[in-house]
Amino acid sequence: MAADSWAERVGDFVVGLFSPQRALVRKHWRSVERDGDYRTAYEMALRARGYRAAKSATNNTPWLDAANRSADGELLLDLPTLRARSRSAERDDALASGIYATRRRTIVGTGNRPQARTGDTQKDDALEAVWLSRADLLFPGDGYLPHATHQQVLVSRTDEDGEVLMRAAKADPLDPVWIETIEADRLRTPSDATPQDPAGRIVDGVEKDRFGRPVAYWIARRHPGDSGTGAKLGTLAPRAGPSLLASEFDRVPFEECYHKRSRVTRPGQTRGVPLLHACLQDLHDLDLLILAALKRTQVAACLAMFIKSDATASDLLDMTAQEYGYQLNEKIEPGMFFRLFPGEEAQFLSPNFSTPDLDKFVFMLARRIGAAVGMSAQAVLRAWDGINYSGARTIKAEDRLAVRVERADLAHCLTWEWRVVQTDALLRGDERLLAVGVSMEDVQKPVDWIGDEEQWVDPQAEASAVETMLSLGLTTVQAECAKLGRDWQEVVRERVAYEVALRDARKAAGLEETPAQAPKVLQGGGGAQDDEAGADAEEPAAEPAMEAA
Numbered sequence: 420m421a422a423d424s425w426a427e428r429v430g431d432f433v434v435g436l437f438s439p440q441r442a443l444v445r446k447h448w449r450s451v452e453r454d455g456d457y458r459t460a461y462e463m464a465l466r467a468r469g470y471r472a473a474k475s476a477t478n479n480t481p482w483l484d485a486a487n488r489s490a491d492g493e494l495l496l497d498l499p500t501l502r503a504r505s506r507s508a509e510r511d512d513a514l515a516s517g518i519y520a521t522r523r524r525t526i527v528g529t530g531n532r533p534q535a536r537t538g539d540t541q542k543d544d545a546l547e548a549v550w551l552s553r554a555d556l557l558f559p560g561d562g563y564l565p566h567a568t569h570q571q572v573l574v575s576r577t578d579e580d581g582e583v584l585m586r587a588a589k590a591d592p593l594d595p596v597w598i599e600t601i602e603a604d605r606l607r608t609p610s611d612a613t614p615q616d617p618a619g620r621i622v623d624g625v626e627k628d629r630f631g632r633p634v635a636y637w638i639a640r641r642h643p644g645d646s647g648t649g650a651k652l653g654t655l656a657p658r659a660g661p662s663l664l665a666s667e668f669d670r671v672p673f674e675e676c677y678h679k680r681s682r683v684t685r686p687g688q689t690r691g692v693p694l695l696h697a698c699l700q701d702l703h704d705l706d707l708l709i710l711a712a713l714k715r716t717q718v719a720a721c722l723a724m725f726i727k728s729d730a731t732a733s734d735l736l737d738m739t740a741q742e743y744g745y746q747l748n749e750k751i752e753p754g755m756f757f758r759l760f761p762g763e764e765a766q767f768l769s770p771n772f773s774t775p776d777l778d779k780f781v782f783m784l785a786r787r788i789g790a791a792v793g794m795s796a797q798a799v800l801r802a803w804d805g806i807n808y809s810g811a812r813t814i815k816a817e818d819r820l821a822v823r824v825e826r827a828d829l830a831h832c833l834t835w836e837w838r839v840v841q842t843d844a845l846l847r848g849d850e851r852l853l854a855v856g857v858s859m860e861d862v863q864k865p866v867d868w869i870g871d872e873e874q875w876v877d878p879q880a881e882a883s884a885v886e887t888m889l890s891l892g893l894t895t896v897q898a899e900c901a902k903l904g905r906d907w908q909e910v911v912r913e914r915v916a917y918e919v920a921l922r923d924a925r926k927a928a929g930l931e932e933t934p935a936q937a938p939k940v941l942q943g944g945g946g947a948q949d950d951e952a953g954a955d956a957e958e959p960a961a962e963p964a965m966e967a968a
Contacts, residue, residue, distance in 0.1 A: 490685035495623050498581070498690060502603065505579045505693040508702055514785075515695060515702055518792060518799060519578055522694075523571045525818075526825045528871035530567025533837055534906055536865045541855040546862075548851055549844045550837060557598045557836065572600065573679060573832060574825075582680040582691030584636060585832070586671055587839045596843035598836060603690070605639040609665040612637060622689045625678075626670070631687060636676050637668045677835040681828075698791035705784045712777050793821040819873060830868040837866050872904035 427449070431442045508515035533550055535543035554566040564572065576583035584601040606624035614621055618629035626635040680691030695702065785796040795814045797803050803811065841862040845852050888894040900907035925931070 490688035491622055494688065494690060494692065501693050501696050502580050504699055505695050508695060508699060509579055512702055512706060514705065514799065517801060518794065519575060521794070521798060522578060523574050525822045526574050526829060527567065527570045530570055531826065531829065531833060531868040531870045534867040534869055536867060537861045542857050542861055545851045545855045545857055546841055549849060550840060553595060553840050558600060559597055560599050570829065573829065576602065577679055577681045577691065578694040581682065581693045582678065585677045587675050593847070596839055598839070601638055602642065604643055606636060607639055607663070609637055609668050610663040612665045625689050633673050635673055636671045636678070638671055639668055677832055679832045694792055698788045701784050701787050705781065708777070708780055794818060826870055833868050834866055838862055867901060869901050869904060869906060873902050
């Protein structure tokens with residue numbers, strides 16, 4: 420910055436004699452014009468007067484300010500801590516454990532089942548038969564978990580850890596394929612690993628090319644927190660952590676894996692984020708709140724009686740101390756009696772925190788937690804008292820929508836498993852597929868995953884709504900059966916079998932043959948469905964809703 424001239428200094432002195440403020444303004448604008456550092460600081464001060472949400476004020480809730488870093492820059496350093504605390508909440512926090520259990524129950528339930536959609540019934544049946552024979556044998560590393568249980572493991576790991584990795588593997592080329600489930604901790608970057616693409620990079624175990632596309636995963640052969648059995652004592656003893664050398668890792672190509680991540684909200688985000696990342700503090704605060712109320716009750720139950728005497732006695736304290744083990748100042752129990760010295764007086768402290776206030780705080784925190792995890796406060800607390808029919812229906816509709824989104828995300832992962840199994844069976848020459856001409860193109864076609872039945876809040880009203888939508892052509896029997904957890908083809912077959920059995924039973928009993936009335940959900944326009952053996956000729960028969968039946 421150039422120094423002020425002699426004339427400028429004299430001018431500032433003269434102006435300052437009459438108006439010191441104007442003299443400071445003159446000097447300020449000269450500094451803005453001549454001093455670049457001063458001008459930058461002034462412009463930053465002006466910008467600080469902008470958005471309120473961008474300010475840090477001492478009289479408001481403080482902000483945890485951070486630099487505008489990339490998605491990985493903000494996430495990867497904190498992810499191990501988030502993951503550890505999320506797992507701890509599942510183990511030790513009743514509310515968090517309940518949230519995870521509710522999500523497993525609603526997203527997976529008894530398991531999502533596949534329904535092939537090649538357009539050929541024989542091919543569909545063959546593909547589903549192959550899947551049925553392999554589904555419960557896909558996970559030998561997990562003790563041959565049933566596929567429905569494995570789906571719950573996927574949801575649990577995605578919720579608690581933010582991600583899970585699955586790897587298609589073979590012990591022998593002629594053996595059927597199996598799938599290894601890999602926890603997020605084993606996905607790490609070796610200290611001496613280099614990407615195959617010189618312009619690429621390895622981000623927390625995920626190798627990417629120069630365009631940011633994942634090309635391989637670096638998987639440690641054992642968990643970093645693994646423990647082994649002591650050779651001499653036969654007891655569990657911690658072993659040294661795994662080496663970070665590339666020789667202790669497997670570099671698995673991208674095509675052989677499926678990386679299931681949750682809450683990917685920014686471009687370039689490599690790893691997933693645990694479900695409770697935004698409400699772990701609220702869960703902790705709720706624990707402290709309940710603990711404080713519990714302590715209050717305990718203290719109230721431990722109020723003791725103090726006996727005051729005017730008589731002089733030198734051994735009163737000794738008598739009481741001997742009776743309670745000389746711990747008068749350390750321990751208090753219900754029903755205790757204390758003798759006081761003459762002139763001493765006992766004062767009682769009674770905590771004043773009413774139960775209704777505790778209920779309000781609990782529900783407020785449950786709302787915050789529910790907003791973070793996409794659940795209603797009632798679903799978080801598993802408490803529906805005080806909710807009217809209209810409110811319950813609205814809450815159920817919102818929760819149902821959230822479950823559909825999560826099921827769709829899980830379906831992508833299950834479809835990958837489906838294609839791995841079918842491709843392997845086709846390459847090994849499975850006769851069930853070759854007999855009906857299944858091709859690789861058929862394997863790549865869509866597959867539907869049918870979950871458990873969606874419970875209706877008002878069955879009569881919702882059934883009428885489904886009937887209206889069917890008559891207007893706004894939905895299909897296939898879609899509605901899927902919502903009820905049923906395969907529409909099975910529904911048709913069961914209905915036909917019922918009608919045949921009813922007709923044969925009536926015939927055997929010598930009764931008039933009367934065709935059974937099909938449920939309206941199976942009718943496209945609300946009319947009666949024709950029976951295969953023939954309907955009453957006097958009544959106009961409606962066109963069958965499903966010609967495939």
